[in-house]
Amino acid sequence: MYRERSSSLSGAVLWTNTPSEAGLGRVLPDGCMDLLWHEGRLWVAGPDTRAYVAESSAGIWAGIRFYPGTAPALLGVPAHELRDRRVELVDLRPLSEVRRFTALVNAAGDPESGLEKLALGMAADKEPPDPLLRHLVTALDAGRPVAAVADELGFGVRQLHRRALTAFGYGPKTLGRVLRLQRALKLARRGVPFAETAALAGFADQAHLARDVRELAGLPLGELLG
Structure with missing residues (x-):
């Protein structure tokens, strides 16, 4: 349980x-x-x-x-x-x-x-979390492009990538992809049809959603939800 x-x-x-x-x-x-x-x-x-x-x-x-x-x-x-x-x-x-x-x-x-x-x-015993990192997560979770978010935060794309490696373990593009997967799973678990889930979560289409789920989760979406 x-x-x-x-x-x-x-x-x-x-x-x-x-x-x-x-x-x-x-x-x-x-x-x-x-x-x-x-x-x-x-x-x-x-x-x-x-x-x-x-x-x-x-x-x-x-x-x-x-x-x-x-x-x-x-x-x-x-x-x-x-x-x-x-x-x-x-x-x-x-x-x-x-x-x-x-x-x-x-x-x-x-x-x-x-x-x-x-x-x-x-x-x-530590300094408060960097508010820029929280802003990055929020922006990427909203589907914002990495380059646009970097400009907004005042970083170059490479500089943002280095900071993301330290904080998240991978670059902002991978973080955005992971957050998009989680958005899709929340929708699909609520019973939203897969095609609509793909559109709402920010995928190009349902096939794009299916590929990402297989690559990141290791199972087809239907089997994963089951």
């Missing part, structure tokens, strides 16, 4: 997942990074450029999904170093610090609350 709720940390989402049976789990790219807890250990899920498919492990998984572009500053590692990867937090931060973080989460009433407390503590 999967459930989620909004976090007190701006833009973040808390979630738990308890697989009902063993099998392959599929996590779709969404532009985000997650801090994960499982069986008393902390992990980081990097930004995905394609569906992440792995054997489901028994027991409860909990996580906090950070707003796109905000996790690297909290974790102290550029997003592109974690692209398409899942790594233990101890591989990224000092052992003594990770032990303290893990003890905090394990001592909480539930791992969700512990992860939220940990993330809020991390954020308190």
Whole structure:
């Protein structure tokens, strides 16, 4: 069973997942990074450029999904170093610090609350997220062209690409593509016909939607929704 709720940390989402049976789990790219807890250990899920498919492990998984572009500053590692990867937090931060973080989460009433407390503590020691990055996400999610957004932010396209690699793990064109996929999935899950979904989400046509879903999610749209 999967459930989620909004976090007190701006833009973040808390979630738990308890697989009902063993099998392959599929996590779709969404532009985000997650801090994960499982069986008393902390992990980081990097930004995905394609569906992440792995054997489901028994027991409860909990996580906090950070707003796109905000996790690297909290974790102290550029997003592109974690692209398409899942790594233990101890591989990224000092052992003594990770032990303290893990003890905090394990001592909480539930791992969700512990992860939220940990993330809020991390954020308190850092500068606020760059508002330009949030503007970039909002503009791309609205379907704006990358060049137009770069001009609006006062960056050259190459400069924007470098900043995006650090914050999101890939360039703004890939981020825009991932956000478009998520827009399409929200529409399709509400029962909007595929042709209308393609138009509303910003695809050239239904065939374009089908290609992107296969490439990014690894399954046809109908099978994915099923």
